[in-house]
Amino acid sequence: MSEKFVYDENLASTYEKYTRLLGKVAEADETAAFLERLSKGGVALELGIGNGRVAVPLSERGVKVEGIDNSDSMLKLLAERTDLIKGWKGDIARFRAEKPYDLVYCVYSTFTLLSTREEQIACLRSAAEALQENGLVVLEVRVPPLDGLIGGQKTTTTFVDHENTFVNAVIHDPVNQNLTSTILWFSGTSVRRLPQRVRYVYHQELDTMAECVGLQLAERWGDWASGAFTNESKSHISVYRRTGL
Ligand SMILES: C[S@@+](CC[C@H](N)C(=O)[O-])C[C@H]1O[C@@H](n2cnc3c(N)ncnc32)[C@H](O)[C@@H]1O
Helix, strand or coil, rough: CCCCCCCHHHHHHHHHHHHHHCCHHHHHHHHHHHHHHHCCCEEEEECCCCCCCHHHHHHHHCCCCEEEEEEHHHHHHHHHHHHCCEEEEEEECCCCCCEEEEEECCCCHHHCCCHHHHHHHHHHHHHCEEEEEEEEEEEEEEEECCCCEEEEEEEEEECCCEEEEEEEEEEEECEEEEEEEEEEECCEEEEEEEEEECCCCCCCHHHHHHHCCCCCEEEEECCCCCCCCCCCCCCCEEEEECCCC
């Protein structure tokens, strides 16, 4: 099993501000509306629930939401925010649900934080097994950001305002489809360092992995407003149903 980058206190304490600056908090209600449509009033399970950025607005729409996360610090943020959502500690690469769910979802490319193919397939298998008969799996996955690499590296500025600058330094490992990055967050006179590793995956490989565990693509969109997935899309939202394998 690969070394894990667990969200520690440093990452958790800045998560809300970080996601707010990137527009991900503002986006969460649209994400929740999309997921509410697919949950059909049932029970949903979020993989990598974090601080409840999406789970809280989904729960406010009347969907019963539960979630798994492997970070004590992130689960603490969730618990401080609401007692309506049951969150428990576990690894989304291998989990066993105690009951069937109408919807299992994993957003913000959390799926790619599983940095090996084996872990990603195991996650899809666990998700498929956690579904009730007509249940759905929804994944929001980033299109591999491989443009602009020089010598297997790139450094980009991903956000700037009057107080904050995010600089992302990435190293590409093509053999393992890994991108190991360090986000340097300059704010005033301080610099924070946020490390991360992902295993990028194209949508067609994702479909093949899903098919291996009895899931079939039902819908694919380019954004939460159900815009088309095109060559210009930066991510996709893929909806899978069980095939009964
Ligand atoms: C990018 S954040 C997304 C959080 C939340 N879903 C959101 O959309 O804001 C990824 C979350 O997944 C959790 N995570 C990462 N790898 C995990 C794993 N193997 N098992 C369980 N949780 C994991 C992290 O602790 C973090 O809370």
